[in-house]
Amino acid sequence: MTDARLAELIGRLPNLRLLTEPGDLEHYGRDWTRRWTPAPLAIALPASIDEVQAIIRWANAHHVAIVPSGGRTGLSGGAVAAQGELVLSLERMNRVMAFDAVDRTLTVQSGITLQAVHDASHAHGLIYPVDFAARGSCSIGGNIATNAGGIRVIRYGNTREWIAGLKVIAGNGELLELNRGLIKNSSGYDLRQLMIGSEGTLGVVVEATLRLTDPPPPSQVMLLALPDMDALMQVFAVFREKLSLQAFEFFTDVAQRHVLAHGAQRAIDGDYPYYVVTEFDAIDEQAMEAALAAFEHCVEQGWASDGVIAQSEAQAAALWRLREGITESLAPHRPYKNDISVRIAAVPAFLQEMQELLAREYPHFDVVWFGHIGDGNLHINVLKPDALADAEFISQCEHVTKLLAETLHRHGGSISAEHGIGLVKRAYLESTRSAAEIALMRGVRQVFDPNGVLNPGKLF
Template sequence: MTDPRLDTLLHACPGLRLKTDPADLEHYGRDWTRRWTPAPLAIALPASVEEVQAVVRWANEHTVAVVPSGGRTGLSGGAVAAAGELVLSLERMNRALDFNAVDRTLTVQAGMPLEAVHNAAGEHGLVYPVDFAARGSCSIGGNIATNAGGIRVIRYGNTREWIAGLKVVAGNGELLEFNKGLIKNSSGYDFRQLLIGSEGTLGIVVEATLKLTDPPPATNVMLLALPSFEVLMQVFAAFRERMQLEAFEFFTDRAVHHVTAHGAHYPFAETYPYYVVTEYAAADEAGEAAALAAFEHCMEQGWVLDGVISASQAQAQQLWRLREGITESLARYRPYKNDVSVRISAMPAFLAEAQALINGAYPHFDVVWFGHIGDGNLHINVLKPEDTSDAEFLGQCEQVTKLLAQVLRRCGLVPEQGASDLTRNAAATATLSSVQVREPVHARNVEEWRRYAGPLAPLRERLQAAG
């Protein structure tokens, strides 16, 4: 142990697993993008709620910033520890604790991977419907901390809609329980909702009671090629009017270029500017007929240029890989990433203006867009040019964030969870009012909250200035 404070941590929490090996510090101290250089103090891996409490109390006493760590599948620095923070990984707290058949709920520890949650629900003939490409690596606690949406948000909504109760360790080490699985709770403020999406700044989720539902009907997958992003709204309306959509995702030709180079199969003879992959209910002939009717209508209108319907589960997975494999295919470029949530109807205007601003400032950038039409969540990826140094690219990315903030201010929008950390700060501080920044003052653990450093530091500074 190189830092004597760690001896006091082990004294305060005997049996705590603590890692200080350089390889572990690097592994746990950064996210998938590998853009930032990790420099954590140590990695704490508690195995119980009591150990989480002990670690947080110790950190509070010694004024050590804590970075909660789930699967570290984020792409904007939320799990990055770059300034001597203590990384608190919940990966050892990964079990299902209780299933209630009457309430149709599953209580799990926060470190449980999303895919394991899916499997646990499936053992009881039910589903936890929130889903995204990183399902095998991301943790349910991280999903809750970011109010993650994903590929099926159009059908099931965000994580928030599926949380019946939470147990959270606050900044002073106190264990708080919110809602206790109630469907209706009129006893006062629903602080559960405040914690969902708070990204660890108000407390660390240690357990969650999740709502479950019936499995969806049989589905099919269709890939559509579009001439422009503007017509995507008409295509979306045509399909939504005729059938039950399970997913409706878009991506650009640049995304296809990279994901196919990474091994994904491309089914068309030509390339097109924009693409949609949609999954829809197809339990009977009527469902398939509705899908074909929507497709033919869009072709007649010139909104769709080509399309393919999956003929098997294997082909459906191939089509989905074109969308779900994008992030992995871009990883080697260590891209700048940012996410924004836009009103669905405003997506074309936002993308066009943002792309024009970036092209004007940095015409040499390779920009890749994809996202979820169901909730208006756009993912922007700017790839680092080979002839640009890391330092130069980082400075350029800061300017891109400011450009996006200009569009956000004009459109009255806010950044989304994937951009919620190191890359979101400029945009977030530009779009939050002083009242919005002041709101955390009323939380019971505000003094502990103020001590947290890490990804949301500029917001903390705004809070202190306002208070």
């Protein structure tokens, strides 16, 4: 440990846990993307807000780049440290600090996992309703950094809706206590909102006050097979009108082929172009009758070809597996992934255009689409053909991103629905945000982080 800057940091914080072993540098230096070779200066594991603040001040004094680090489950390279940065891991700051029964808030340190937040909420008979598959590994700080969404957005919105307050060390080293749990607070710019989704470029979230809510009523799960995208939109309209939806997820026949090959159980005989897994409130017989009536109406109109309603919790889980198992079933094919959004009404035209474009330009690619129709959020996975060399595949996928970005721009969409821009999508930010917006974002970043120590090179 001969680096003079690190020696000075240890002088400031003799009790700071600091890792410099090669295995640690590799482990903490990368996220779920695998495109960059980790090369951090060191890993700092602070145990208190004071330590985080001292690290940021040290970074400003020595112009050391900092990579704030949560569960590193990100898919955009936002937590990658490949340029000699200090990784600031919040993983030791993972405690529940307070529960307030009157305000229904849970205050947690930012390194806590989403799963631990769920557990702590359930212990009080309430829920924190943001949820997605990485729940066991991702941290709430990371969720805030990307305004994470997930599978219940149609009912509960994104992370943003559930943040009542944030403690942050800004890039300039100041401790900010933003909004402090208030419901109404019209006292100038809501810097809390600015921090949410800023990917660790404006400040390091050290503590968050989360809103909790009542558990949802009993629900029912249905799988539908659909003839085409227009039918899918019609079914969505009917179900949203007639039922209280908790989730409305679609996937294609190609996706089902992979998930079935990976061990999931077929629930509908025959093959159909599109499938939907939907979950909705089923409080009583009346709600169930409404669901069946909605389904029958869709069948009569030719919008639904077949359907299954879960008869047990086990069957509900089996139906959900058809959707939730897709990512895992694709993993062996080392897919190129992207996560984009358009307005709901723009989904069919956008999807058709992209499907035609990909079929024409890359007929050899196996392309898997799935996602959250109710949020206009589509996930695309392109599987690597066995015959194609890695480098060639990556290069072709880079071109797929370019096609996606151009098409999204025309449809008014976003190149990142919920994963963030990070390193992976930096070159495509202009497809979603105008030059004027990016110039303002640069200015804002300069205000919060005048020495550019926080996650340099990420986002823009």
